[in-house]
Amino acid sequence: MLGVNNHGQTIVLACAFLSKETIESFVWMFEEFKKAMLGGEPKTIITDQDAAMAIAISIAFPTTFHRLCIWHITSKFSVKLPNSAYKEYWREFQKAIWDTDNKDEFDAKWNIVVTKAGLTDHPWLSSMFDLRESWVPAYARQFFVVGMSSSQRAEGSHGFFKQYISRRNSLMDFIIRFERALSHQREKELVADHVDAFEVAQCILPMPMNKQMATLYTRTMFQKFEQELIQSTACFLELKTEDASKVVFNVSERKNWETRVAEVVYVKDFHHASCSCKRFEFVGIICKHILALFRRDQIEYMPNKYILKRWKKTAKSGLVSDANGNEIKDSADPGLLIKRSTMSRLASDVVEDALMSEEGCELLSETLKSLQVKLKLLKDGPSNNEVGGSSSQTQYMKDPKRVRCKGRSKGVTGAKEKAMKRGIRHCRKCGHIGHDRRQCPRNLNTP
Structure with missing residues (x-):
């Protein structure tokens, strides 16, 4: 099971070995997932059209919105529809699916295309229309899912892990390789945390709201x-209706040679704005249509209600509690990021002070060299004669030396590989060894 962190990176939430893809197996996996993730049930789950998994999700996560991967469905149009109908009406199906913001608009466009194509009785299209609440964006935008509509992140994650593992690995080898891949993934997250801790993104627009975010x-x-x-600077607002409680604007924008209009409703008493595109509910970032309204009203700073904590730099700060309300701690020591940040600041201050004089630079250089030797001894552990001794201190054991497996064959090297190792060049004309194309015997027959 995959998720998204505050940097927009794909992360692994949980994984399991299943001998059979049955309802019982999936229910067991989801129940174990709930025990490990104490934050409650996920808001949304995206899967393909697996019947067993769909039933298991309804049992284990009754309040979770189960969304079907839109890519798996749209890719079947070319297979399920007649060839002539697909070529002529696929563009219109795409516009009905992707370019509609509300349910009624989608239903109307879908029925028009189906009628024009003469596919009103098509069984697969009818079944997909019945399932439209599970995959059509106009029906699913009110559910927060970080802007995802397909299982594309899962497919990309499969490609990432295939660089480390294969079906030929034994179970133990698989676990080691999988942990190595996870370490690489977590390292990227730590690097992103470190960059955000010490660097502030450069703003293109010199606006107070931009600098705030x-x-x-x-x-x-x-x-x-x-x-x-x-x-939002290219959006145009037009007042639609206004009364004592709310104001409604039509926000138009030009896109792909077409003018699209979104409806923004601003409730005066609660100072709350909502848009028909549902981008804030769907992605968690406020949309350009509401930002156009804020710019019109000269609102300089973003209200806190539109700033989700999960996208902040401080998203991981705070307490994590178990089922009994007790705080969960990873370890007694501070996290790796905090240690790195503290030591980086200290090292930076020391270097700045040392650069003020030549004596300071020499002193710092000698101290760092001495410290480097001590850290190497600490990393390598105690000497061999101390291992197994009676000392009460903690003993460390090094990894054993690597040796060549006895049953491993040396492998057969081909003539071409041997020639490449020796640096022997081949003639580009005949491909033989011992001469080049200027001395090739075939040139004798050439005037």
């Missing part, structure tokens, strides 16, 4: 927000 959001999420803010 640059200090709060992680670098990746700030780039998405700034993109919405830039696009």
Whole structure:
């Protein structure tokens, strides 16, 4: 099971070995997942059209919205529909699926295309229309799912792990390789945390709101927000209705030579704005249409209700409690990021002080060399004569030396590989060894 962290990176939440893909196996896996993840049931799960998994999700996660992968469904249009109908009406199906913001608009466009194509009685299209609440964006945008509509992250994660593991691995070898891949994935997350801790993203638009979000959001999420803010400058607002409680605007934008209109409702008493595109509910980042309204009303700073903690740099700060309300701690020592940040600041201050004089630079250089030797001894552990001794101190044992497996064959090297190792070049004309194309015997027959 995969998720998304505050940097927008794909992370592994849980994994399991299943001997059979049955309802009982999936229910067991989901129940174990709930025991490990104490934050409650997930808001949304995206899967393919697996019947057993769908039943298991309804049993284990009754309040979770189960969304079907839109890529798996749309890729079947070319197979399920007649060839002539697919070529002529696929573009219109795409517009009905992706370019509609509300349910009624989708239903109307879908029925028009199906009628024009003469596919009103098509069994597969009818079944997909009955399942539209599970995969059509117009029906699923009100559920928060980090902007995902397909299982594309899962497919990308499969490609990532295939670099480390294969079906030929034994169970123990698989676990070691899988842990190595997870370590690589977590290292990327630590690097992103470190960058956000010491660097502030550069703003393109010199606006107070832009600078505010640059200090709060992680670098990746700030780039998405700034993109919405830039696009808001090309939106045009038109007053639709107004009364004592709310104001309704039509926000139009030009996209792909077409004008699209979104409806923004602003409730006066609660100072709350909502948009028909549902981007804030779907992605967690406020949309360009609401930002256009904020710019019109000269709101300089983003209200806190529109800033989700999960996209902040401080998303991981706070207490994690178990089922009994007790705080869960990873270890007694501070986290790796905090240690690195503290030592980096200290080292930076020491270097700046040493650069003020030549004596300071020499002193720091000698101290660092001495410290490097001590750290190497600490890393390597005690000497061999101390291992197994009677000392009460903690003993360390090094990894054994690697040796060549006795049953491992040397392998057969081909003539071409031997020639490449010796640096022997082949003639480009005849392919033989011992001469080049200028001295090739075939040149004798050439005038």
